[in-house]
Amino acid sequence: MNAPSDSGLTERLTGLAAALRSHGVRVGTGETVDAARAVETLGLAGREQLREGLAATLLHHTGQRPVFDAVFDLYFPRGVGAPGGGPADRDALRDRLAAALADDDTALMGRLAEEAVDGFGGYGGSPGADGWSSYQTLDRLRPQTLLARVRDEVRARGGGTGFGDRLLEDEIRRRIEEFRRMVTAEARRRVAERRGRDEIARRAVPPTADRVDFLFARKDQLAELRRTVRPLARKLATRLAARRRRASRGTVDLRRTLRGSLSTGGVPMRPVLRRRRPARPELVLLCDVSGSVSGFSDFTMLLVQALHDEFSKVRVFAFVNRIDEVTGLLVRGAADPEGLGLRIRDEAALTGWHGSSDYGTALGEFTDRYADAVGARTTVFVLGDARTNMADPNLPAVRELVRRARRVHWLNPEPHTLWGTGDSAAPEYASLVEMHECRSVRRLSALVGRLLPV
Numbered sequence: 001m002n003a004p005s006d007s008g009l010t011e012r013l014t015g016l017a018a019a020l021r022s023h024g025v026r027v028g029t030g031e032t033v034d035a036a037r038a039v040e041t042l043g044l045a046g047r048e049q050l051r052e053g054l055a056a057t058l059l060h061h062t063g064q065r066p067v068f069d070a071v072f073d074l075y076f077p078r079g080v081g082a083p084g085g086g087p088a089d090r091d092a093l094r095d096r097l098a099a100a101l102a103d104d105d106t107a108l109m110g111r112l113a114e115e116a117v118d119g120f121g122g123y124g125g126s127p128g129a130d131g132w133s134s135y136q137t138l139d140r141l142r143p144q145t146l147l148a149r150v151r152d153e154v155r156a157r158g159g160g161t162g163f164g165d166r167l168l169e170d171e172i173r174r175r176i177e178e179f180r181r182m183v184t185a186e187a188r189r190r191v192a193e194r195r196g197r198d199e200i201a202r203r204a205v206p207p208t209a210d211r212v213d214f215l216f217a218r219k220d221q222l223a224e225l226r227r228t229v230r231p232l233a234r235k236l237a238t239r240l241a242a243r244r245r246r247a248s249r250g251t252v253d254l255r256r257t258l259r260g261s262l263s264t265g266g267v268p269m270r271p272v273l274r275r276r277r278p279a280r281p282e283l284v285l286l287c288d289v290s291g292s293v294s295g296f297s298d299f300t301m302l303l304v305q306a307l308h309d310e311f312s313k314v315r316v317f318a319f320v321n322r323i324d325e326v327t328g329l330l331v332r333g334a335a336d337p338e339g340l341g342l343r344i345r346d347e348a349a350l351t352g353w354h355g356s357s358d359y360g361t362a363l364g365e366f367t368d369r370y371a372d373a374v375g376a377r378t379t380v381f382v383l384g385d386a387r388t389n390m391a392d393p394n395l396p397a398v399r400e401l402v403r404r405a406r407r408v409h410w411l412n413p414e415p416h417t418l419w420g421t422g423d424s425a426a427p428e429y430a431s432l433v434e435m436h437e438c439r440s441v442r443r444l445s446a447l448v449g450r451l452l453p454v
Helices: 006-022 029-042 047-058 062-075 090-103 106-120 134-141 143-156 163-195 197-203 219-227 229-248 254-264 291-306 327-332 337-347 359-369 395-404 426-430 441-451
Strands: 282-288 313-319 323-325 378-383 407-412 434-437
Touching (some): 006 029, 006 047, 006 197, 029 047, 062 197, 090 106, 090 134, 090 143, 090 163, 106 134, 106 163, 134 163, 163 197, 219 229, 219 291, 229 291, 229 441, 282 291, 282 359, 291 327, 291 378, 291 441, 313 327, 313 359, 323 359, 359 395, 395 407, 395 426, 407 426, 426 434, 434 441
Parallel strands (some): 282 313, 282 378, 378 407, 407 434
Antiparallel strands (some): 313 323
16 A cells, blocks of 8 residues: 555545545544544555544444445555456466465455456446446456365365365355455546546445445345344344433423413423323334335334334234234344345235235225224324336225324335326325325434334
8 A cells, every 4th residue: 555645645534534424434533633643653564454443433333344445445555557368367366266265365365356447347348438337347357256165275275075065165265255355445446536536435435324225235235234123223222221211201381381370470491391291102004015115024023023122012014905913923033133024925814816016905804803903092004116017096994093093104215206106096095184294214214213103
């Protein structure tokens, strides 16, 4: 890593902090000062040591680490420019990569990542004329196909057999994934040198898990989100408990306060409060578990289940074009959140003669079969994109739901700009109930903290 001047180092550090803030990481003046002291203490000679030092001073939890690593590679890159070694020999590079993976030689893997991007990642009139692509590099090099070869080489050197083989394969996969990360970082670095690292840090770095769009989240991102359920639930439970304590104190009874102020010359020295008798509210979830919205519904169900102590009763219903209660499945599956969606679709009756979403039929069936689930103390949350596949949206069923419930909220994971397009009945439903755009965990936690009853 080249040593920049003092002014250049300051610019890089403040740019790193600004890029992290743009991705939702809270980096204030205190954290930035601590980071500067870490740089002063650690120096620039040990790049990985500097990475760990800055991560320790700037981050608040481990979920922010992937974003930090990607941004750090832009502001404190392994090198600058391109090797410019000419066309690469694919087979020779794969041979060297297999040896580096077998030896777990991260320094050599880093150099090979540079060579791979230089030889296979450039595109345009001449290699790298218009940019570099990590996808193109990895697609041509295919490092994942080296697993068996590296495993056999390590085993030949005295590696374990039997149960140890599984652990060995997991370790080799980790090394391959690290090489893939190096290739991605190298391609991103070269693009940043051309277009500006500030812009690339904002636009080309994947967001933190809590900012990932539910509708486009990958399987690994959904798994990461599930791991955040319980910490998020604890935070929301604390917030709800504080709201409940404030609400239990009651509001000012103006008539009785003014009457009491007659003894003090009309000055209301002792406000009289209307005492509340707070009762834990009831909560009902109606969750569309079809297609791409299933990840959003699964996460919200898990979150509400983790908050169940805050309510006197929680009932959860899932639907596609038929509706069924899944409260029991959710409780039994609390220890296996990843299998929740599959278990619900296997054990609940959610579809009739076709497998497409039908909100009108499902909502009508709910008001007919489960009318006892909704009462004057019940808050209802409907989770789904309101896409009816051109079927009748059954607005009378929604009116009946609104009439019975204390409050009804609709959480829609689609952008507001798409409401009403194609087969979306969102505007019709939004005319009857409060509908909120809810595309990420960050937005969901804000809405749940604000809308849940106390």
